[in-house]
Amino acid sequence: EDKVVQSPLSLVVHEGDTVTLNCSYEVTNFRSLLWYKQEKKAPTFLFMLTSSGIEKKSGRLSSILDKKELFSILNITATQTGDSAVYLCAVLIQGAQKLVFGQGTRLTINP
Amino acid sequence: GAVVSQHPSRVICKSGTSVKIECRSLDFQATTMFWYRQFPKQSLMLMATSNEGSKATYEQGVEKDKFLINHASLTLSTLTVTSAHPEDSSFYICSAREGISQYFGPGTRLLVL
Numbered sequence: 265e266d267k268v269v270q271s272p273l274s275l276v277v278h279e280g281d282t283v284t285l286n287c288s289y290e291v292t293n294f295r296s297l298l299w300y301k302q303e304k305k306a307p308t309f310l311f312m313l314t315s316s317g318i319e320k321k322s323g324r325l326s327s328i329l330d331k332k333e334l335f336s337i338l339n340i341t342a343t344q345t346g347d348s349a350v351y352l353c354a355v356l357i358q359g360a361q362k363l364v365f366g367q368g369t370r371l372t373i374n375p
Numbered sequence: 376g377a378v379v380s381q382h383p384s385r386v387i388c389k390s391g392t393s394v395k396i397e398c399r400s401l402d403f404q405a406t407t408m409f410w411y412r413q414f415p416k417q418s419l420m421l422m423a424t425s426n427e428g429s430k431a432t433y434e435q436g437v438e439k440d441k442f443l444i445n446h447a448s449l450t451l452s453t454l455t456v457t458s459a460h461p462e463d464s465s466f467y468i469c470s471a472r473e474g475i476s477q478y479f480g481p482g483t484r485l486l487v488l
Contacts, residue, residue, distance in 0.1 A: 306468050
């Protein structure tokens, strides 16, 4: 069974801190790994990672994939209260083209 | 990026009634759409894959007679929750595939009384 596991499930930090969110996976037919941010509504896309070792950056957010160890991390530096959300990791399965989601990490940034 | 809409955004209904949710890709054609369900404080669970012009593929444990999916055109898929019960109350989200990207709709919050 395809599985995506995120850790921690919940994280509370102060504004300005740096956080690292983890995502590990065990799937039969890996295509890509995606990170999403979910606030009150549907998830919004952050990154898609397909190749190992290549860091993707967008402002204060960055992410990298390790296909040998089957995990990815999402880093957020200089956190702001607007970063508070649930961060979802998902793996895109080759062939079926379906996304398998992890449980999510609920990030709370306190002022 | 591509836009996907869902309608309605919120629905409250009585137990035993059926509810139809629409998912539309607004500026692209989507041969494949996906329906997810999300219970409070849980992640998205894939319910089914909807393919234009053919029967949907349901995930294990999802009743196809209860959650009817119709993908009648390249821009529209509908999910009908038949004879809804309080335990069907959830956040239903669709996504539409364009290439290897998936674009999510804003979701439909269903409350069954």
